[in-house]
Amino acid sequence: MLTVLFALVALLSFSLVTTWGAHPVYLANALTALVVAAAQPFRHRRPVASGMVVYLAMVAYVALLRVTPVNLGLSPVIAAVPTALHTLTRWAPDRRWGAAGLLAALMGALVNPQTVYSVNPHTAGMFNYPPFGFALACVLVVTATYLLALRARAAAESLERTVTEAARLAAARAVSTERLAIARELHDLVGHGLTVVKVQADTGLALGTAAAARESLTAVRDASAAALASTRELVALLRDTTTEGALAPVADLTGMPELVERARATGLEIEAAVPTAAELASWNDSWTALQRLTLNRVIAEGLTNAAKHGGGSARIAVSADDGACTVRISNPLPGDESTTAGGGEYRHEYGHGLTGMAERLRLAGGRLEAGPRDDAGRSFLLEAVFPVSLPAQNSPTDQEC
16 A cells, blocks of 8 residues: 555656656656655565665655755655654564664654755745744654554564463473373373282292292283283374374273264264173273274274264264174265266275274274265265274173164
């Protein structure tokens, strides 16, 4: 906007040239206005350079008024002084540029065009009112401009500090949450194994026989190996970049109904067939941490995928039999959307969000199948299968949730 306004001032100055001829004074006056207009587009990108150009142009303008043999009038180009001062005060990287601009503008307010006209012998009698009033008005305008720009800068800096502090606190909370999750996982992984080691060691010491000592040491070895394997699995999961910086769900299968309810809270209608609480507790005791984490992640991401791409409803079935866990999640597709192209070919772009899930299942030794459920491609089916360590007595009956 300022660029347009000062461009119009430059055109007005050039009108003197077209009206009265190419007198050097008229040309210099028009050139000064043109330089001021050219500096305006750079007010925010190069505030110091733009402000310096305007100030130097004003010095040239005042010098021109001191020597001009004709009356050039009071050009609107002097309005560039407060705008340049605002630019320096509000946008310059160093606050001292604003203070320097204020001092220069105050000096310019005293050495204003009317003051210069009054000491020019060619124009001294053209103004009948005292220059003091004009100088005072210039001082007030300059001071008010500086104070307003300073206030705007302080408000912007305060807002930036608030946003930065909020981001820092959010990062700190994220780190704290991540540490708590890791601590919880390590407790689940290592705590049980170390408890077994201690109990078996105490038993071996108490009985004192060679057979008891051998049996205790064997149990200690097995418990230590299991804890070490689970710890390595957790480290592998934490290094997995497919989680986009977030930890996997806690390795507690008893929270499976909560995952389903959380998906229902998004508005997704779910028909769920999941194991009983007793079965989930049994799986918790016999499965490794990697297997438990994998199941929770498959359920969470599968239901999220159904909520995002499905038609508002889904069905999930979870079962474990013959040393393998199977998760089946199906959902209708909304409207006319289909997972098949015109010639019946499967459209792979629908499954781009399942890449991370497939990689996680491969880490657990499993597989993922996702695609159209029927020839028309109106329904989507996700099936995940991975090996698990089943308890000695397992009853894979499902219960409606």
